[in-house]
Amino acid sequence: MVQIIHLRGDGALEVRVNYKNKDSIILMSKFLKNYIDPRTLILCIGTDKWIGDSLGPFVGYFLKKNSYPGPVYGTLENPVHAINLYHILKEIKKRHPHSNIIAVDACLGETINVGKVVLTNRPLYPGKGVGKTLPAVGDISIVGIVDEYNSYNLHNIRLDLIVNMAEMICSGILKSVT
Numbered sequence: 001m002v003q004i005i006h007l008r009g010d011g012a013l014e015v016r017v018n019y020k021n022k023d024s025i026i027l028m029s030k031f032l033k034n035y036i037d038p039r040t041l042i043l044c045i046g047t048d049k050w051i052g053d054s055l056g057p058f059v060g061y062f063l064k065k066n067s068y069p070g071p072v073y074g075t076l077e078n079p080v081h082a083i084n085l086y087h088i089l090k091e092i093k094k095r096h097p098h099s100n101i102i103a104v105d106a107c108l109g110e111t112i113n114v115g116k117v118v119l120t121n122r123p124l125y126p127g128k129g130v131g132k133t134l135p136a137v138g139d140i141s142i143v144g145i146v147d148e149y150n151s152y153n154l155h156n157i158r159l160d161l162i163v164n165m166a167e168m169i170c171s172g173i174l175k176s177v178t
Contacts (some may be wrong), residue, residue, distance in 0.1 A: 015119045019144070019168040024117065028142075028172025029120050032102070035140050036176050041092065042139060044074030045126045046106055046117035047081040049141055052157040055144045056080070058166035059173075066174055072094060074104075085134055094121040103138025104169060106162075109145035115161065116145045117169060140168055 015031045017024045042063055046056030060075035073088055074080035092101070103124045110117070114139045124141035126134045145167045147157050 004045075005080065009055065010121055014020065016113075016116050018115050019165045023064045025171045025175055026162065027120060027167055028169070032140070032157055032173060032176035035100065035121065036102070036173075037070075037170035038098070039096070039099045041071045041073065041096050041101050041140055042068065042173065043080060043088075043101050043102065044104045045080050045085070045124075045137070046074070047079050048076050052146050052163055053106055054159075055146060055162050055166055055169075056104050058115070058162055059142075059169050060106045062170035063173060066170060067070070068174060069177060071099070082134060084128065084134055100139045101137065101175070102140045102142060104142045105144075106146045107141050107143040108147055108149045111148045113145045114147060115165070117165060117172075118143050118145065131160075142173075144169065151164065 013031075014029060017027050021027075042060065044056035044060035046053040048054045048057050053122050056074050057076045057079045061077075063072045064075055073079070073092065092099070105124055105126050120141050123136035123138045123139060124143055125136050126132070145160060146165070
């Protein structure tokens with residue numbers, strides 16, 4: 001089921017779609033076309049040390065492999081995570097001061113929402129679901145719900161879920177720039 005929601009208060013838009021939905025890539029690209037331009041930088045957050053936190057690095061890997069035309073930070077080879085996030089953000093401000101940023105990360109949610117990808121026209125808060133306090137990042141955020149809130153064992157998440165969600169997110173981003 002696809003949901004497009006106008007959030008209360010701040011007027012932000014949110015799109016939720018299950019990665020298995022046959023129209024997920026089209027819906028993602030339609031949303032992103034409103035925000036993406038030649039200066040758009042993709043910031044993929046996570047680590048390949050835990051399968052459940054590897055969604056961002058997989059998206060970065062697939063974007064680079066498929067020649068995304070803008071800068072991509074956070075791949076399997078060079079992940080962006082809690083330890084280096086501040087350094088990477090400084091580097092981005094220095095190298096790409098006028099870029100808009102699409103931030104990608106994995107998150108935890110309700111069991112019924114596992115497998116959904118959520119796009120919003122607001123920043124994301126990396127590490128929030130596991131109790132970390134890191135800076136808000138991105139002008140646009142894309143999060144993939146990979147497990148339920150109370151499951152702090154991100155080691156039990158299937159790699160198949162992560163890879164398929166990452167491929168769908170990558171395809172949605174690439175379709176939005178064509």
